[in-house]
Amino acid sequence: xxxxxxxxxxxxxxxxxxxxxxxxxxxxxxxxxxxxxxxxxxxxxxxxxxxxxxxxxxxxxxxxxxxxxxxxxxxxxxxxxxxxxxxxxxxxxxxxxxxxxxxxxxxxxxxxxxxxxxxxxxxxxxxxxxxxxxxxxxxxxxxxxxxxxxxxxxxxxxxxxxxxxxxxxxxxxxxxxxxxxxxxxxxxxxxxxxxxxxxxxxxxxxxxxxxxxxxxxxxxxxxxxxxxxxxxxxxxxxxxxxxxxxxxxxxxxxxxxxxxxxxxxxxxxxxxxxxxxxxxxxxxxxxxxxxxxxxxxxxxxxxxxxxxxxxxxxxxxxxxxxxxxxxxxxxxxxxxxxxxxxxxxxxxxxxxxxxxxxxxxxxxxxxxxxxxxxxxxxxxxxxxxxxxxxxxxxxxxxxxxxxxxxxxxxxxxxxxxxxxxxxxxxxxxxxxxxxxxxxxxxxxxxxxxxxxxxxxxxxxxxxxxxxxxxxxxxxxxxxxxxxxxxxxxxxxxxxxxxxxxxxxxxxxxxxxxxxxxxxxxxxxxxxxxxxxxxxxxxxxxxxxxxxxxxxxxxxxxxxxxxxxxxxxxxxxxxxxxxxxxxxxxxxxxxxxxxxxxxxxxxxxxxxxxxxxxxxxxxxxxxxxxxxxxxxxxxxxxxxxxxxxxxxxxxxxxxxxxxxxxxxxxxxxxxxxxxxxxxxxxxxxxxxxxxxxxxxxxxxxxxxxxxxxxxxxxxxxxxxxxxxxxxxxxxxxxxxxxxxxxxxxxxxxxxxxxxxxxxxxxxxxxxxx
Ligand code: MTE
Ligand code: LUZ
Ligand code: MOS
Numbered sequence: 072x073x074x075x076x077x078x079x080x081x082x083x084x085x086x087x088x089x090x091x092x093x094x095x096x097x098x099x100x101x102x103x104x105x106x107x108x109x110x111x112x113x114x115x116x117x118x119x120x121x122x123x124x125x126x127x128x129x130x131x132x133x134x135x136x137x138x139x140x141x142x143x144x145x146x147x148x149x150x151x152x153x154x155x156x157x158x159x160x161x162x163x164x165x166x167x168x169x170x171x172x173x174x175x176x177x178x179x180x181x182x183x184x185x186x187x188x189x190x191x192x193x194x195x196x197x198x199x200x201x202x203x204x205x206x207x208x209x210x211x212x213x214x215x216x217x218x219x220x221x222x223x224x225x226x227x228x229x230x231x232x233x234x235x236x237x238x239x240x241x242x243x244x245x246x247x248x249x250x251x252x253x254x255x256x257x258x259x260x261x262x263x264x265x266x267x268x269x270x271x272x273x274x275x276x277x278x279x280x281x282x283x284x285x286x287x288x289x290x291x292x293x294x295x296x297x298x299x300x301x302x303x304x305x306x307x308x309x310x311x312x313x314x315x316x317x318x319x320x321x322x323x324x325x326x327x328x329x330x331x332x333x334x335x336x337x338x339x340x341x342x343x344x345x346x347x348x349x350x351x352x353x354x355x356x357x358x359x360x361x362x363x364x365x366x367x368x369x370x371x372x373x374x375x376x377x378x379x380x381x382x383x384x385x386x387x388x389x390x391x392x393x394x395x396x397x398x399x400x401x402x403x404x405x406x407x408x409x410x411x412x413x414x415x416x417x418x419x420x421x422x423x424x425x426x427x428x429x430x431x432x433x434x435x436x437x438x439x440x441x442x443x444x445x446x447x448x449x450x451x452x453x454x455x456x457x458x459x460x461x462x463x464x465x466x467x468x469x470x471x472x473x474x475x476x477x478x479x480x481x482x483x484x485x486x487x488x489x490x491x492x493x494x495x496x497x498x499x500x501x502x503x504x505x506x507x508x509x510x511x512x513x514x515x516x517x518x519x520x521x522x523x524x525x526x527x528x529x530x531x532x533x534x535x536x537x538x539x540x541x542x543x544x545x546x547x548x549x550x551x552x553x554x555x556x557x558x559x560x561x562x563x564x565x566x567x568x569x570x571x572x573x574x575x576x577x578x579x580x581x582x583x584x585x586x587x588x589x590x591x592x593x594x595x596x597x598x599x600x601x602x603x604x605x606x607x608x609x610x611x612x613x614x615x616x617x618x619x620x621x622x623x624x625x626x627x628x629x630x631x632x633x634x635x636x637x638x639x640x641x642x643x644x645x646x647x648x649x650x651x652x653x654x655x656x657x658x659x660x661x662x663x664x665x666x667x668x669x670x671x672x673x674x675x676x677x678x679x680x681x682x683x684x685x686x687x688x689x690x691x692x693x694x695x696x697x698x699x700x701x702x703x704x705x706x707x708x709x710x711x712x713x714x715x716x717x718x719x720x721x722x723x724x725x726x727x728x729x730x731x732x733x734x735x736x737x738x739x740x741x742x743x744x745x746x747x748x749x750x751x752x753x754x755x756x757x758x759x760x761x762x763x764x765x766x767x768x769x770x771x772x773x774x775x776x777x778x779x780x781x782x783x784x785x786x787x788x789x790x791x792x793x794x795x796x797x798x799x800x801x802x803x804x805x806x807x808x809x810x811x812x813x814x815x816x817x818x819x820x821x822x823x824x825x826x827x828x829x830x831x832x833x834x835x836x837x838x839x
Pocket of ligand 3: 262292293294295297405407408409572573574777
């Protein structure tokens with residue numbers, strides 16, 4: 072089945088926040104952010120701005136009727152700065168005007184006086200000063216301190232991974248208006264409608280029942296709208312509430328890039344020990360997470376880094392310690408993978424470092440340590456099945472790995488200015504929110520008298536196709552065509568207390584609730600049909616919109632069944648609640664079974680590096696991915712492809728940069744490069760693993776949103792291998808991502824690049 076949104080998207084008819092028709096008298100807001108990264112707020116002079124054409128109001132913290140607080144996990148984030156400034160772009164005031172242009176023009180007329188304080192942008196510096204968001208956390212298994220003596224080889228190093236701009240196509244935004252009785256209706260481009268509802272209520276000092284959130288769809292979220300849609304919606308709501316007028320606030324792309332948080336950069340120290348057979352005996356790692364100025368979701372992201380610090384390997388003795396370090400940058404936030412990719416980059420770097428030092432292929436170490444059925448992760452949960460090894464073997468078979476290795480060796484021996492590199496990237500990702508309470512969901516189904524269906528869930532559609540999957544689940548459980556099902560906008564009055572659509576669990580959690588509600592309706596209607604047909608003990612089922620009795624089609628159609636049920640005063644509505652069974656985690660011991668299941672897979676990369684220019688091309692990626700029994704193979708393939716390319720971007724070209732004074736210097740599309748069609752692997756083959764899928768996945772179709780992002784890590788190591796094939800000097804290359812063309816060039820020529828080096832290369836090219 073194709074994505075329900077496909078034709079709307081390609082024809083431009085899909086409605087996003089900024090397309091909602093404006094109500095009469097709508098005002099427009101723009102946000103004034105701090106020009107400095109750290110300091111004491113002395114004075115804001117808004118007199119000139121107030122006098123400007125079209126300006127209706129300038130709101131500050133003093134205008135907030137409730138709490139000036141939007142922190143999600145820790146209450147450490149004011150909606151509008153009051154006394155202190157902690158990052159460039161931190162919101163100080165909201166300008167409300169009759170048009171967007173007027174609001175934006177007035178920003179330039181605001182004058183702010185700030186007493187500057189020292190700026191910290193480096194997480195290790197923050198750590199040295201003891202400035203942590205939360206106390207450090209450690210996950211440990213075995214006895215790492217005593218295990219080093221059993222190791223034949225021990226290697227220590229450092230790995231750095233960078234930030235990543237979400238670059239959702241639709242920027243952050245919200246639209247709010249006050250209804251009858253002071254009820255506020257808020258449209259927001261958010262992954263978490265309930266989080267917005269709760270926070271708007273807090274900021275305005277109202278009950279949550281006075282706030283209605285409505286979300287039709289997002290033009291992408293990627294985690295950037297899990298928590299960080301909230302402050303913008305609160306600003307629009309505050310302005311609408313204070314002025315009693317509809318207010319719209321949609322960020323300009325440049326403001327979005329400068330003012331919102333990104334993926335967390337990490338700086339990490341690793342120590343890895345292997346025995347003579349390349350079994351990893353011991354692993355120790357310290358993660359320094361660059362959290363930015365406030366907590367946001369950093370503690371939860373730090374936790375997932377710990378969960379995934381051994382990737383898909385069984386390591387009997389390991390200890391990982393993680394520090395969430397406060398810096399003067401915009402608060403970093405959720406981004407597809409949620410700290411998992413950062414943890415997995417470090418173990419892969421440690422393995423690559425060991426392999427390079429031992430003069431062997433990293434794949435030998437990777438393969439020797441893949442986690443097997445029944446083995447535990449450091450947090451105690453045991454693996455079910457041998458999917459790590461199965462995906463490893465399937466990807467190698469599909470890639471014809473031996474032939475490929477020979478071809479690459481031949482290419483590298485015969486070329487002067489190009490080198491090819493290969494790398495394997497096996498992945499493992501745990502499915503469930505690591506915060507157990509969030510693993511709950513609900514669905515509401517109304518059947519109308521004509522047999523058509525209104526379906527509401529807490530899931531937010533952001534391009535990942537969750538609405539299509541929900542419609543499929545409802546239609547399958549009711550035995551009817553998916554064309555009868557309308558998936559409603561996500562609205563807090565239809566489905567309340569929703570978890571954000573995140574952690575790749577949107578389809579599982581909401582799908583399970585849909586399944587429960589739809590099966591209850593199906594059973595109720597079948598009972599009515601049995602009675603009506605005088606077959607009280609028969610097996611009854613709706614198949615293809617026809618009532619079947621003991622497997623035989625009857626003359627009773629779905630449409631007639633529903634109509635007759637209505638006239639017999641049978642309820643045609645059902646609400647259902649779901650909470651993932653069996654999961655638990657004890658934070659005191661850091662042990663438990665936090666995940667409903669794990670997703671596995673392996674990618675094999677081939678890249679070609681241009682050793683004169685430092686440029687590279689991803690020639691080919693072969694992936695064996697664990698979909699379970701895919702509910703929608705087209706959508707799921709799209710998720711794998713999109714996540715892979717997003718992961719490649721993070722590892723290669725996307726470079727978030729801040730000056731020492733905390734100012735973002737990669738805040739535009741001219742200074743921040745994201746993957747385009749040319750960055751997509753020239754050849755990309757995704758083959759599904761033969762695997763039924765676990766019961767806790769909806770229809771045994773495994774969650775697919777985030778796991779494949781981590782395949783992208785493989786490109787880093789493939790490029791690295793190509794560089795190493797070119798260099799005569801085999802001193803180690805720093806483990807620093809992204810591997811931009813500049814970094815490639817520096818690594819290709821370990822001595823400073825000078826004319827003589829380049830002249831030598833050019834001559835070699837001429838003679839060959
Ligand atoms: N795909 C698209 N097209 N747009 C998105 O914003 N977000 C990703 C992933 N795939 C995203 C996407 C992230 S971060 C998550 S957590 C999941 O989708 C969320 O949706 P799901 O739980 O329904 O898979
Ligand atoms: N969000 C969250 C997430 O709150 N908890 C999680 O475990 C998680 N995992 C992935 C992405 N978002
Ligand atoms: Mo995704 S990072 O869980 O929104």
